Amino acid sequence: MESFLQQLINGISLGSIYALVALGYTMVYGVLRLINFAHGDVYMLGAYFGYYLSRAVQGKTPSHILDAAVVMLLSMIGCALVGMVMERLAYRPVRKASRLTLLIIAIGVSLLIENAGQLFFGADPKFFPQLIPETHVQMGGLMVTNQQLIVLFTALALMILLNLFIYRSRTGKAMRAVSFNLDAAKLMGINTDRIIALTFALGSALAAAGGILVSINIPGIDPLMGVMTGLKAFVAAVLGGIGNIFGAVLGGLILGLAEVMVAGYGSSTYRDAIAFLILIVILLFKPSGILGKGQVEKV
Amino acid sequence: MKRILYIFGVIGVLALLQWGLTAVLLDGPVRQGPYYYQILVLAGINIILAVSLNLTNGIAGQFSIGHAGFFAVGAYVAASVSYYGGSAIRAAVSFIPPMGQDAVVLLIALAAAALATALAGLIVGIPSLRLRGDYLAIVTLGFGEIIRVLILNIDAVGGARGFSGIPKLSNFFWVYLMAVATVVTVWNLVRSTYGRAFLAIRENEIAAQAMGIDVTRHKVLAFVIGSMFAGMAGCLFGHYTMYLHTNSFTFVKSFEIIIMIAIGGLGSIEGAVLGAVLLTVLPEAFRGFDSYRMIIYSLALILIMIYRPQGILGQKSLFGKKRRKSATIDAGPTGAKSVAAETGVAGKQ
Numbered sequence: 062m063e064s065f066l067q068q069l070i071n072g073i074s075l076g077s078i079y080a081l082v083a084l085g086y087t088m089v090y091g092v093l094r095l096i097n098f099a100h101g102d103v104y105m106l107g108a109y110f111g112y113y114l115s116r117a118v119q120g121k122t123p124s125h126i127l128d129a130a131v132v133m134l135l136s137m138i139g140c141a142l143v144g145m146v147m148e149r150l151a152y153r154p155v156r157k158a159s160r161l162t163l164l165i166i167a168i169g170v171s172l173l174i175e176n177a178g179q180l181f182f183g184a185d186p187k188f189f190p191q192l193i194p195e196t197h198v199q200m201g202g203l204m205v206t207n208q209q210l211i212v213l214f215t216a217l218a219l220m221i222l223l224n225l226f227i228y229r230s231r232t233g234k235a236m237r238a239v240s241f242n243l244d245a246a247k248l249m250g251i252n253t254d255r256i257i258a259l260t261f262a263l264g265s266a267l268a269a270a271g272g273i274l275v276s277i278n279i280p281g282i283d284p285l286m287g288v289m290t291g292l293k294a295f296v297a298a299v300l301g302g303i304g305n306i307f308g309a310v311l312g313g314l315i316l317g318l319a320e321v322m323v324a325g326y327g328s329s330t331y332r333d334a335i336a337f338l339i340l341i342v343i344l345l346f347k348p349s350g351i352l353g354k355g356q357v358e359k360v
Numbered sequence: 361m362k363r364i365l366y367i368f369g370v371i372g373v374l375a376l377l378q379w380g381l382t383a384v385l386l387d388g389p390v391r392q393g394p395y396y397y398q399i400l401v402l403a404g405i406n407i408i409l410a411v412s413l414n415l416t417n418g419i420a421g422q423f424s425i426g427h428a429g430f431f432a433v434g435a436y437v438a439a440s441v442s443y444y445g446g447s448a449i450r451a452a453v454s455f456i457p458p459m460g461q462d463a464v465v466l467l468i469a470l471a472a473a474a475l476a477t478a479l480a481g482l483i484v485g486i487p488s489l490r491l492r493g494d495y496l497a498i499v500t501l502g503f504g505e506i507i508r509v510l511i512l513n514i515d516a517v518g519g520a521r522g523f524s525g526i527p528k529l530s531n532f533f534w535v536y537l538m539a540v541a542t543v544v545t546v547w548n549l550v551r552s553t554y555g556r557a558f559l560a561i562r563e564n565e566i567a568a569q570a571m572g573i574d575v576t577r578h579k580v581l582a583f584v585i586g587s588m589f590a591g592m593a594g595c596l597f598g599h600y601t602m603y604l605h606t607n608s609f610t611f612v613k614s615f616e617i618i619i620m621i622a623i624g625g626l627g628s629i630e631g632a633v634l635g636a637v638l639l640t641v642l643p644e645a646f647r648g649f650d651s652y653r654m655i656i657y658s659l660a661l662i663l664i665m666i667y668r669p670q671g672i673l674g675q676k677s678l679f680g681k682k683r684r685k686s687a688t689i690d691a692g693p694t695g696a697k698s699v700a701a702e703t704g705v706a707g708k709q
Contacts, residue, residue, distance in 0.1 A: 096494060154666050160493070161423070162669040165622045168615050169665065172658035180651050292501075292611070299498050330520075334509035337502030341487075344499055348491050 063202050068325045069318070074209050074278065076317020077216035081271035082294035083301070083309035084223065085264025091240035091304040092260050094160065098167040099147060100268055101291015102174035103140050107269025108189065108282045109182055110136035115190045129192040129211075133273050137266040144265025145258050153254070171291075178284035186283040189276035212274045219270055220310060223263070227306060236260060240304065289333070293320075296340050302353025311351060315339065370540055378533035397532065399644055401600055404535035405593050406636035408542045410620040411629060412589030415546050417618070418627035419555065420582035421562025422489060423497045425614045427590050429504030432609035433480045434473035434591025435598040436517050439526045441469040442599065446527060466529040470538075470595050477591025478584050480507070485583035489576065501611055512606045522605035523598075530599035538596060542589050547629055549585070558582050562627075623664060625671030634672060 082104050089097045114132045122128050151170050155162055196207045227233035238246040239256045247253050275290070276282050297316045301308025316336050323335045343351060381400070385393035413427045442449075442465050449468055450461045484503045491499055517523045549555050557578045560568035569575050598604050616639065624635025642660075646653040664672075 090494075094494075096497075151662055151666070155669060158665075158669040161622060161626060162665050164497075165619060166662055166665045168619065169658050169661035173655060173662065176654035176658060180655065288612075296498065296502070299495065303494070328513075330513050331509060334506045337505050340502050341499055341506075344491060344495060345487050348495060 064325075066203055068321050070203065070205055070209060071325075072318035072321035073314060074212050074317070075321055076314035077213060077220075078271045078275050078313075079290070079294050079297045079317050080310040080313025081216055081219065081267045081274070082290060083297040083313045084220070084306065085268045086295050086298040087301075087303055087305060087309040088236075088240075088260050088264045090298070092236065092243070092257050093152070093156070093163075095152065095163050096167060096295065097152075097261075097264075098164070098291070098295075099170040099174055100264065101287035101289075101294065102171050102178070103144060103147075103265045103287070104268040104272040104290060104294075105178060105282070105284060105287035106143055106174065107136050107140045107265075107272030108276045108286065109178065109187075109272075109284075110139045110269065111273040111276060112187055112189055112282060115192055119190060119192065125193045129277070132192060133215075133270060136273055137269045140269035140272075141262035141266040144261040147265075148258055148261040153257075175284055175288070182284055184284060186281045189280040189282050191280070192277060208277050212278055215270065215274060219267060223267070224306065226263075232256070232259065293336050296336050299350055300340050300343055302350030305350070305352045308350055308352035371537065374533050374536050374540075377536075378531060381532055399640060401530075401532055401535050403637050403640040404532070404539045405597050405600075406617070406620060406640050407539045407633050408535075408593035408596070409590055409617045410624070410632040410636040411539075411542050411546050412586045412593070413617050414621045414627065414629065414632040415549070415558075415589075416582050416586035418621055418632070419546075419550055419562065420558040420579060422579055422583060423493065424500040424583065424586070425497050425611065425618060426484070426500035426502070426504030426507075427586075427617050428609045428611065428613035429484075429500075429507035430477045430480060430587035430590040431594040431597070431613065432504075432507055432511060432606065434477045434594025435604050435609070436511055436523065436594070437476040437591070438469035438473035438595030439523055439598040439604055440517055441472045442466070442527055442529065443523075443525060462527075462529050465527070466534060466595075466599060469529070469599065470592055473591040473595035474588050477594070478588040480591075481584040481587030482580065484587075485580045489579045489583060501614065504609075504611055504614055508606050508609050511609075518604070520606075522603055524603045526598050526602045526604065528599065528602050530596040535596050535600070538592055542592075543629060543633065545585075545589075550629070554578065554581065619661060621671075623661070623671055625673035628671070628673045631671055631673035 082100065085100050085103070086097065089095055089100070111132050114135050115128070118131050118135075119128055122131060147170060151166055152163065155166060193208060193211065198205050198207055198210065227236060235246065235251045235256050236259070238249065238251060239253050239260075243253060246256075271294075272282075272287075293316060294313065297312035298309045299312070300315060301310070301312030316339070319335050319339055320332055323329075324332045347353075381397060384390060385397040390396070409427065409431060413424070416422050416424050416427075445468075446465050449465050453461055453464050456464070484500065488496055488499045488503065511517060512520055550558070557568065557573045560571065560573055561575055561578055565575055620635035620639045621632045622635070623638060624631030624633070643653065643657055646656055649656055
């Protein structure tokens with residue numbers, strides 16, 4: 062029972078990272094109907110920005126927590142800029158093109174970031190500096206590390222902030238309008254280009270946060286770390302119903318839990334397949350994801 | 361009669377080429393000859409993959425990104441047939457010379473691969489093709505990855521160690537014979553009743569249904585035929601490289617095949633062939649740029665898609681102009697111009 066609870070915590074911790082990355086996929090899909098395959102690589106960039114920043118920042122602020130906060134904030138801003146540049150240069154020129162064209166460009170951007178990463182950061186894995194010294198916390202009969210708790214609470218806080226932004230602010234309302242109907246939103250006087258750029262910035266910042274949080278738990282980072290995580294986060298977004306914010310969080314948690322449970326109680330070699338298996342089973346019964354709205358086709 | 365002549369003509373020409381290439385590149389004076397030979401063979405395998413995926417994606421309009429999964433099924437099934445059953449087959453046909461025995465083993469492996477992948481295509485296709493667009497894409501991607509992980513866990517085919525000891529049975533001749541067969545089959549299929557139905561489904565599914573086309577049946581058919589050819593490409597690949605590892609069959613390989621057909625022009629058979637050749641040769645040609653190679657490659661990909669989203673050939677057909685005398689054929693470039701020229705022209709507009 063205790064080991065089950067332990068696995069549960071590990072699963073939620075992994076799931077909240079998937080959820081953070083999945084949010085970016087789902088937001089961009091919501092406004093542009095684009096699967097931004099480069100999103101996983103923004104997550105990788107976030108981890109690398111964090112790596113270089115923490116070497117510069119570490120020890121210069123009064124506390125470890127402040128160190129980590131500064132690193133995280135700067136890395137999120139950096140990735141937000143990358144996201145906006147990406148949108149401006151690669152996606153905006155082809156906004157009217159077919160979905161396939163957009164998809165191929167997204168794959169191209171993803172390849173570009175991965176290969177540039179290998180060139181500039183080096184292809185071999187780097188060891189992410191320990192920003193916060195690890196301590197163990199006894200909770201009931203369970204042992205959790207303070208790092209796991211930090212990951213969990215930061216992810217939760219970011220999701221609550223995002224939720225407040227989208228559902229309580231004017232800009233968030235505009236974002237929802239754009240995702241509902243781009244042309245109608247334009248007619249209502251919303252600067253859609255700016256909203257789309259903002260969506261990319263927000264999604265990329267969340268991916269950067271995910272990249273740093275994952276590196277706090279598992280310190281090895283490499284330029285291809287975003288490929289599998291990105292894909293699984295995308296699966297999480299589709300699973301929950303792509304375009305739906307709560308769906309992304311739900312999908313991320315389901316995937317994280319499923320993976321940890323399969324690795325813990327089954328065979329870890331099947332770990333990578335379970336995400337897709339769950340996805341296929343759910344889509345067969347609910348073709349637009351768990352929380353997605355079914356679309357009625359009109360002639 | 362004419363048809364039989366054609367078939368023997370193609371076989372003859374390919375056999376002659378095989379003999380010539382062996383003499384010049386493999387045993388001959390050319391420096392790096394075997395390297396060029398390998399590029400040629402891999403280009404042929406990519407042609408089969410691209411043309412077959414083009415049937416599913418470009419012509420029937422069912423967006424699949426799990427092609428590498430079927431490629432893998434074919435490769436592993438065929439390799440197991442010749443690895444475990446090769447000596448039995450040879451013993452059964454011991455009355456013919458060794459070269460003929462090789463051919464028999466390869467043909468049986470090819471048939472097994474085709475059968476297995478057609479079946480896999482059916483199993484994946486029937487449930488997936490209920491879905492549309494992005495959902496279909498991600499489910500096929502998921503199936504591709506599941507197939508890969510399953511193979512990784514089968515110890516009889518090497519598992520994580522990879523499958524080694526596969527006899528070298530395939531060569532330029534077999535690969536290009538299969539490539540020609542794929543192109544001819546897809547070409548004829550597109551011009552048949554089935555092909556018209558595929559196109560109708562791609563253009564408007566509801567209208568196609570209203571015209572009495574059994575949409576599900578045709579979608580599954582296109583999917584199964586596409587996977588079958590991918591499986592045969594897998595057979596030829598495994599028997600050429602003599603070693604298989606699941607790392608060659610990740611979703612990245614599926615992306616690569618999609619890029620080939622998108623660069624060439626989605627839905628155009630010549631485009632798929634051109635895209636396959638370009639995407640095999642270009643990365644090799646860029647080797648001089650060393651570590652910048654893949655950066656140039658990805659930048660080129662983005663620029664081509666921004667400035668020429670319909671692909672190099674678009675929907676156009678290089679041959680077969682006689683049948684369609686519409687004005688669209690004459691408009692715009694019909695030849696395979698260089699990528700740079702194309703993007704340059706489009707950029708000025």
